[in-house]
Amino acid sequence: MLPESLLCLISATLAFAQARQQLTLDSVASFNTLRLNPPSFSIPQEERLAVSIALCSVTNSQPRFFVSNISNSDAQSDPGPAGGTSVFEIKLVDGLGSWAGGFPNGGLLSVQSSDADGFSFDVGLSTNTEPLHQNITLPFLGDTTSNQAIILSAPFAKFDIPVPSYPNYTLPAANMSQPPPPSSTPNMTLIVTETSRGITGGPRTGCFLSSQTTAGAIDEQTIWARDISGYRSQWLLSGLTPSTNYTAFVVQDSTKPPLSAHSCTLSHSVLG
Structure with missing residues (x-):
């Protein structure tokens, strides 16, 4: 039987390796799947959050992201395709996706991919109504x-834009200057x-x-x-x-x- 001190060291090492990284509110964090252990994250408690995902590199697989808002306890299993209560998939369109909901007890975010070469992605947590990652109007x-x-x-x-006053019908200058930026x-x-x-x-x-x-x-x-x-x-x-x-x-x-x-x-x- 191993000495008690060695058993404690092994136990502490395993616990450290499996600890989930906690995401920060109102910020964007960058990750690579080759350096994730485990491939899941802890979401802090908040009345409402918008969770957004953005792929930052080309991947050979179709990665899937799942979020749960039951709890961020270490004893809580990673959300996945098996579903379950309060488990939701963040669907990606052209590498971009988001999900919004309440996290009264925190939550978990997990990534699943079969790409052995790994890929990079960003995760954003927003306490506002809009996600940090979103599409804007075309240029x-x-x-x-x-x-x-x-x-x-x-x-x-x-x-x-100045509103003309009537009955003064004075036309604006032919070459109007730009308004102050x-x-x-x-x-x-x-x-x-x-x-x-x-x-x-x-x-x-x-x-x-x-x-x-x-x-x-x-x-x-x-x-x-x-x-x-x-x-x-x-x-x-x-x-x-x-x-x-x-x-x-x-x-x-x-x-x-x-x-x-x-x-x-x-x-x-x-x-x-």
Whole structure:
């Protein structure tokens, strides 16, 4: 029989290896399945949470994520495909998915995958009504030349439009100046790739898109009030190849990619 001290050491080692990592509220954490032991996480107690998942690399399998909101006790089994009371699957669409609900006693999140090479993913916990990972409106193509393009983000802030007073019918100036820009702007990143590269086959998530090499060079980035929709980020891009199809993505805060259902809307043929 092993000495008592050695038995205690073995027991402590096993307990340490199987301890679940606790996720932090209102933050995004990055993981790789090759370094998960066990492949599950503890969710803290909160009246309501939005749990979001974003795949950050290409995977050969179809990973599945399950969440339970019974308890975050170490004695609680990992949620899985067998289901059960208060077990829910977070469905992924283009590598992005979320689930919202109450966690009065905490909860658990687990990942299941058969990919032996592993893959990277982000987990976000939000105490707000919206998940930290979400799709945003598609960017807007302004104009092109033989090797340049103007691309604008979706509107992110409104501005005041003066209301005419009657019976004064004075027309506004022919060349109106831009309204003052907002005091703070979201962190927007432009990614442009040749459509033939097939980047659209990977996850449509901010963490994956942000890791891709962008084509051309960004000569200028400004804030522009293009129309009554509001302020947009505007990029002047140069160094593109004539007669080549490009696909553009705008990622906000590295977690919010454009709407994945319309991946080719901004593909444009730059012609000489």
